[in-house]
Amino acid sequence: MRVRTLGRWAVATLALALLAACVPQQTPSPSAPAPSPSATAAVPSGEVIDVSLVPNLEVDRPTSTDSNAQPAGFEDAPKGGLAGYTKQQLDWSTCGGKYECAEVLAPLDYANPDDQAITLALAKKAATKSPKLGTLFVNPGGPGGSGRNLVTYFASTGLEQYDIVGWDPRGTNASTPVKCFDDEETQAFTELDSSPDDPAETEALIVGTWQFAQSCREHSGALLDHISTVDTVRDLDLLRQLVGDEKLTFLGYSYGTQIGSYYADVFPQQVGRLVLDAAVDITDDDSVIQAMGFDLALGNFAAWCARQKCSLGSSKQAVLKTITDFFDELDATPLKVGDRPLTQTIAVSGVAAYLYGGIPAWRTLSNDLKSALAGDGTRLLKASDRLNDRNEDGTFGSLFYSFPAIGCADGYDKGVVEAEQRWVIDQQKAPIFGTYFGPGYTCPLWTARSTIQFKPTGSGAAPIVVVGATGDPATPYQSAVTMAKQLESGVLVTYAGEGHGTFGGKSTCVDRLVIDYLVNGTVPTDGVKCQ
Template sequence: MRGKRILGLLAAASLLVSGCTAAQVGPSPSSPPSDPTPSSASPSPTSTTVGDLVLATRPSPMVDRLTLPPVHPTVAGVAASLGPDLDGYLSQRLSWTDCEQGTQCASVRAPLDYADPSRAAVTLALRRKPATATPKLGTLFINPGGPGASGTELVTSFASKGLEGYDIIGWDPRGTGSSTPVRCLSDADTDTFIQLDQSPDDPSERAALLAGVEAFNKGCWQRNGDLLAHIGTVDTVRDLDLLRRLLGQPKLNFVGYSYGTQIGAYYAELFPENTGRLVLDAAVNITDDESIPQAEGFDLALTHYATWCAARSCPLGGSEAAVKSAITRLWDRLDSSPVKAGDRMLTQSLAVTGVAAMLYGGAEAWPSIALLVKSADAGDGRGLLAAADLLNGRNEDGSYDPMVYAFPAIGCRDSTDDGVVDADADWVTDQRKAPVFGKYLGPSYTCPLWPVRADVQLHPTGAGAAPLLVIGALGDNATPYRYAEWMAKQLKSATLITYTGEGHGTFGGKSTCVDQAVIAYLTRGVVPAAGLRCS
């Protein structure tokens, strides 16, 4: 699947520090490939200019990779195997202990490599909000997306009203949260990487971005080694079925947001006979159709905001075009002249991320966007920087959540690419289709330089799975609505619910209509009529 640097998750969302394009490939080796690092190739016969930068627009036949030594560093959290096969893992007994806000916590082990369970084990952290009503409905697993967001953190904020008969369980997928983590750089080096100009407009900026991506990727390999070859969605889906079995559930009941919809779709494909009631909200693109880049969703959301703002005496301008121009003027100025944000600086890329973060909130966040942009324009970048930090997973103490590293580790394992030159070509196409965010999100170089090859690509149809629900919002900034239409069409047992509103992720308070349909489905198995549209 093809992605950009930003993808969605419920509420806070995440920074995507990688992006890849799809292709069919075979199984991947566990050690880094030996393809050469990118070099300054001669210009392609077809090219375009961005600022002072000439970009090739014809894909390269070469896949660019890092050349790294075939070492397998010790990974924190990787433990001894529980036996030569799955029996040892399936004999585990969960020991629940009290944790915050009336929830319970536990951990289990899963094979690092399901093809060879004897090698080593990873740890999976779980949190449970116990059922408080009868009849008991079993377990409902939840995932907030990312990839790389913490499912254990979602448990305390998940909208469980009407679902009190379920034990609500969130888990941190491998590589994330309190499970076996992925870590690539120090916090200080991550700051440096995040501050790089993500949309280079001259050769020196492009070289700096490529060097930064290479350093990030080397750090990921040096700190994680073989874990990177066992961290994709297929591995996570196998973990999820292991958890289902450990909890004694005959079927999997699941609510997944954004990337969580990919987990659900893959589960329906790999374990159709075990599929219970699945709700896939804010669907990602699981098809082979790459005609709609994610940036189109952000451009659409920005257009909706700008139209709304202009109709309300917006301080950014009196028309949609004027509002957009005020925002992009700020971004352009920050490219060469960052502004102070407390003891840090607000750069162009951080400002772009900050505005994108506000668009995740939908219409409720719109009143704040103009205030943050105007403050930054006046020399105070603290507001936009705080929004960017939220999206980037940067905490107040300067530390970073594992998600910022897990995102590329999972994304590059799931996706394939056609090299750095092709990433440039994609950027040109994205700018044509999404003139604002397509430009400022920049090219996606991480996966072309990733040290581990992609996993086998799935084209899930969920044949044989029980009826499931797909939800898409017309104004979704992070996963364009067409993705939900495509997912509902491709998954054979899916029914689509359309939300005619803004924001990323719908179930849980945005629409009474959507909430009622989802609760009826999860509690009584009632599938809504085809074509349901909710406001």
């Protein structure tokens, strides 16, 4: 599979549930596109940077000096090769109310299991009904979302016969996380312009992205070379063995659908019941890009806003013009929010955050845009912070760093020049977000090579249910169509509605079909449509 180069958002890999304020609580708010870093504290605003400072700019993925960093969670490998890992016992202990937690070891490099181990952290909500059906593994997306956190709000009604288990994939949260810039540097990193419109901004973006990549290598070391989705799939099969399940039962949102589709390709005979909701692109087709989904969602919001007689405009086009004019004004003059700036890039990410929630988030988006236009960008800044995994105290969660690390490990690119050429094409396909998302410099300047590219088909796997929403902003509906088609046992379920991720309260029809499949094994009719 070829994954588009990462800009400030990934095209094929998305993020975690950070948008609780933007979506209804009964919906698992599975994914938000995390930022792919594009600025650095080493590049003061307005300073002209000499791009020659970046070594080997003409070479894709420049090499960097070796690092002996030992990220948190590096441990001595158990004796006995891979067998030493499969003999581990899961020692569950209470970690808050009705939840249990555990840690296990996995090989940093499955080709050399005796060399170095990493730590994987898990959480479980135990089954409460009999007969027990086994374990349902869940993933909220990302890459970088916390599966342990997902367990605490996952919509488990109807699935009480399963132990619900979520894990933090390698490189994220409590599972040997990627480390890069400190919080102050990361904050400055988010404040540079991700869609440069003059040479100084372009050079600052390139230099800043390169420095970020160097920082990740310095602080994360060899972890960056063993953090791909294929590595995570091997971890997931290890966890399947450790819980004692003969087959894998799995529900993944967004990037979690990449985990599931890869698993079906690598371990087809171990596939039990897989549900892949908000499917990412697993094809080589670049005709539909993520920015097109955001443009569609913003257009749907604008049409709704005009019908509601909101203050942003009397027609869809008028609302869109109000929003884009506001973005363009911020490009020249950021809005002050306390001691922080609401820049164009930050405002764009804030608006994108609301689009994940679909219609329930639209009224809040309308009100917060109205406030920002009146000079108060507080709420829009907070929405962007959620998307960037920034906490109120100014610290950043691991998503900001693991997102590009995993995405670039999976990703395919042809260098900085091609990233700029693609940006031109993206703006033609998606005039709004295709423009503001900017060029994808992150992977061309990353210090780890991409893994072997392949096209998952899941040949020999049991039926796999793929769910797609027609108004999904982050994973366009066409990706669900092509995933279900490419996976030989794929079955498509369509939700005619808005928002990112469907199972868990948006559609009783989708919920019924998914639960019936997971509990009773009843495979939905391919192509079934739900409201």
